[in-house]
Amino acid sequence: MSVTDNLRQRIAADGSITFDVFMDIALYGEGGFFASGPLRSAATGDFLTSPEVSPWFGKTIGRFLASHGGVATLVEVGAGSGSLLETLLPELSGSVDTWAVEASPMARDSLADMLDPGRVVAGLGELPERLSGAIVANELIDNLPVALAVRRGSGWVEHAVAASGDGFEFVEIPVRAEVATWADHHGGEVPEGGIVEVQLAAAAWLEAAMDRLERGVILLIDYGGTAEELEPRRQQGTLRTYRGHHLGPDPLHEPGQTDITVDVNFSALVAVAESRGATAALRRQDDFLAEWGLRDAVREMKQRELEAARAGDTMTQLEIRTERIAAETLLHPRGLGDFRVLSILA
């Protein structure tokens, strides 16, 4: 069944579906964006992520994880092509029981080429019940389904999706209690008609990850900010699509053909972590990577570049230059450097 037929069938049964259900089917249902087509997070795919841009992302995260002592078990969730695991693992000492959790069958196939296929699984529920080490996820949380709360007076309504001709349209429905509660707690100041992407699935995901982590660190890297930092964007909301490395069409158009994503509300994730007694630290990606040595590595690359130039070794000079420019991209203050890194110590 096509994504559109699947959505229309669900809508025909219920009249309309909430946006989190729409997003879940469009991304992960039969024929959905991550359930079909090529590997999405690659140079030839739909978006380019930090580990795909430069191996220094994984190397630097590896240094951070190594500083927490031995990592007995390493889990990457939403591991995509495996580019982060590949560059991170050499930084860890001793034997590391490595797992990849991936919703996408194409990504799982690619990961099974580099890991023990028995360690490549589709969901957190397939991991050992208790583990000690690290759980890492880059650009996972922004893809988890969200509900849409819209400010009306002092309360909220919800944007649901209904059929309209051959396509889909937003309709207003009364807000669900849990959606209103989340929006009240984490939406910040929202103007009349403003939109809050309610990230209950992200909170549930973090709860499930923390349930499994007996001791160690969870590292979540993504775009977004604190509730306060997201306030200026509340009139329009942050919901958007990507396709072929560019912003895509309206999320209701061409479901299954585009990545649907939102800015992560990190305040809500910090609240989940702290409610369970864990210590959470939120930093910008550029600051985090600098703290763990990336600016020093860039300086060292510049020095080697200069030495190669002085020696007339143009080939080496160009190779180092390419590596250095990719590493600097991770630190760009208005690009990848503006991402956030949330570390949670359990």
Ligand SMILES: C[S@@+](CC[C@H](N)C(=O)[O-])C[C@H]1O[C@@H](n2cnc3c(N)ncnc32)[C@H](O)[C@@H]1O
């Ligand atoms: C934007 S891609 C990022 C891939 C990779 N982390 C990277 O940085 O290149 C998001 C990935 O998360 C996967 N994903 C989404 N929801 C997931 C879930 N609940 N569990 C595991 N993987 C999930 C998708 O299939 C997709 O491969």
